[in-house]
Amino acid sequence: MALTAQSVREQVAWACRILALEGYADLTLGHVSAKPADGEAIYIKRKGVALDEVEPSDIVDLNDPTAVLHLETVLHTEIYALRPDVGAVVHGHPPYATAFGATNAHFELLTHDAVLFADGVSVFDETAELITEREQGRAVAEALGPRRAVILANHGVVIADTDVRWAVLSAITLERAIRLQAIAATLGELRPIPKVLAERMVADKYQEGFLDEYWAAWIRRTRRAGADEGMPPA
Numbered sequence: 001m002a003l004t005a006q007s008v009r010e011q012v013a014w015a016c017r018i019l020a021l022e023g024y025a026d027l028t029l030g031h032v033s034a035k036p037a038d039g040e041a042i043y044i045k046r047k048g049v050a051l052d053e054v055e056p057s058d059i060v061d062l063n064d065p066t067a068v069l070h071l072e073t074v075l076h077t078e079i080y081a082l083r084p085d086v087g088a089v090v091h092g093h094p095p096y097a098t099a100f101g102a103t104n105a106h107f108e109l110l111t112h113d114a115v116l117f118a119d120g121v122s123v124f125d126e127t128a129e130l131i132t133e134r135e136q137g138r139a140v141a142e143a144l145g146p147r148r149a150v151i152l153a154n155h156g157v158v159i160a161d162t163d164v165r166w167a168v169l170s171a172i173t174l175e176r177a178i179r180l181q182a183i184a185a186t187l188g189e190l191r192p193i194p195k196v197l198a199e200r201m202v203a204d205k206y207q208e209g210f211l212d213e214y215w216a217a218w219i220r221r222t223r224r225a226g227a228d229e230g231m232p233p234a
Contacts, residue, residue, distance in 0.1 A: 003036055005041070005043070005061075006056065008034050008036055008043050008059070008164075009043055009056040009057075009059035010056045010231075010232055011034065011164045011165075012032050012033065012034050012043055012044070012045065012054075012059045012088075012164060013045075013054045013055055013056045013058065013059055013231065014218075014219060014222070014231065015032045015088075015090070015164050015167070015168050016030075016032050016045055016051040016052075016054035017051070017052060017054060017222050017227055017228065017231065018168055018172075018218045018219070018221075018222055019032065019051055019090065019092060019168060019171060019172070020050070020051035020052035020227070021052070021221065021222060021225060021227060022094075022171075022172045022175065023094045023095060023096075023175055024051055024090075024092040024093070024094050024171065024175075025050065025051050025052050026051075026092065026093045027050060028047070028048055028049055028050045029092070029093060030045075030051050030090075030091060030092035030093060030156075031044060031045040031070050031072070031073075031076070031090075031091055031092075032044070032045050032051075032088070032089070032090050032091075032164070032167070033045070033062070033076045033088065033089050034087060034088045034163070034164050035080050035086070035087055035088070036087065037087060041061055041062070041063065042061070042062040042063070042076065042077070042080060043059050043060070043061060043062070044059065044060060044062050044069065044070075044073065044076060045058060045059060045060075045070070046058050046059070046060045046067060046068050046069065046070075047068045047069055047070045047071075048068060051092075052227060053229075053230070055230040055231065056231075056232065062076070062077070071130055071132045072091060072130055072131045072132060072137075074131060074132065074133065074134050074136065074137030074138075075089065075091050075131050075137050075140055075158055076089045076091075077134075077137065078134065078137035078138045078140065078141040079137075079140070079141045079144065079158070079160050081138075081141070082138070082141040082142065083141065083144075083146075083160060085162065086160045086161065086162070087161070087162050087163040087164070087166075087167075088160070088161055088162070088163050088164040088166070088167035089158065089159065089160050089167065090157075090158070090159040090167050090168070090170075090171045091156065091157070091158050091159075092156055092157060092171070093155070093156035093157075094156070094157065094171075094175040095175075096175055096178040096179040096182055097151065097156070097157045097174055097175050097178045098155070098156050098157070099182075100151065100178045100181075100182075101123070101151040101152060101153050101154060101155060101156070101157070102153070102154050105181075107120065107121040107151075107177075107178070107181070108181055108190055108192045109192045109193045109194075109195060109198045110177070110180060110181050110184055110190060110191070110192055110193065111177060111180050111181075111193075112201070112205055113173045113174075113176045113177035113180060114177040114180075114181070114193070114198070115193060115198040115199075115201045115202055115205060115206075116148070116169075116170060116173050116174075116177075116202065116205070116206055117147070117148060117149060117173075117174065117177065118195060118198040118199045118201075118202055119146075119147055119148075119199075120147060121147065121148075121149045121150070121151060121174070122143050122144050122145055122147050122149065122150040122151070123143065123150065123151045123153060124139065124140050124143040124144075124150050124151070124152050124153060125153035126139055126143075128152075128153055128154035128155055131152070140152070140158060144158065144160060148160060148161055148170045148174075149170060149174050157171070157174065157175075159171045159174065165211045165214070165215050166211065168215075168218070169206075169211065169214060
């Protein structure tokens with residue numbers, strides 16, 4: 001069933017609240033967008049509001065000439081232009097993944113979290129600046145390629161996935177995978193999962209049918225934390 005504009009706004013707003021609780025909060029920075037498969041509209045968090053205070057009314061149509069947009073909106077538009085399979089994009093500055101991007105470390109397949117990225121995590125290292133120009137956005141999209149995630153060197157991360165729920169899962173899972181890699185590196189020699197095995201594990205570990213229960217659990221957690229002010233009732 002096709003999502004209405006309001007339901008997309010609500011879903012993107014929930015994504016912002018969930019990501020804030022999972023380490024993506026950074027003043028008013030960071031943004032989430034969605035591009036429903038049945039239309040041309042792109043809905044995105046507006047500039048000037050923090051992830052943990054976003055409400056559905058803060059999710060705007062990117063084509064609305066009155067909308068106040070983030071400077072790095074081209075991260076979203078250029079990925080959608082290059083990747084018709086993508087239905088949601090997340091950009092943020094979670095601490096572990098952002099710190100990882102300030103090193104020459106390589107992403108390792110160490111845990112069940114990491115196997116979601118069995119095909120690798122891309123790196124964009126052409127600049128550490130804000131990505132504000134269309135050409136820069138296209139370069140990030142090209143660096144991302146067919147993958148779920150790209151690390152922006154000395155900057156943050158961009159996640160692209162099939163819909164909002166998958167993008168949230170990928171964003172949270174990437175940060176957790178890198179955090180666990182950081183911990184593992186302090187304990188001894190790393191012992192990665194073989195790539196062939198990791199690729200085989202993905203289908204069992206990350207099933208589409210799990211997304212409904214994960215999404216419901218994230219919303220319950222957000223409500224328990226008292227971080228649901230201004231959000232619609234269940």
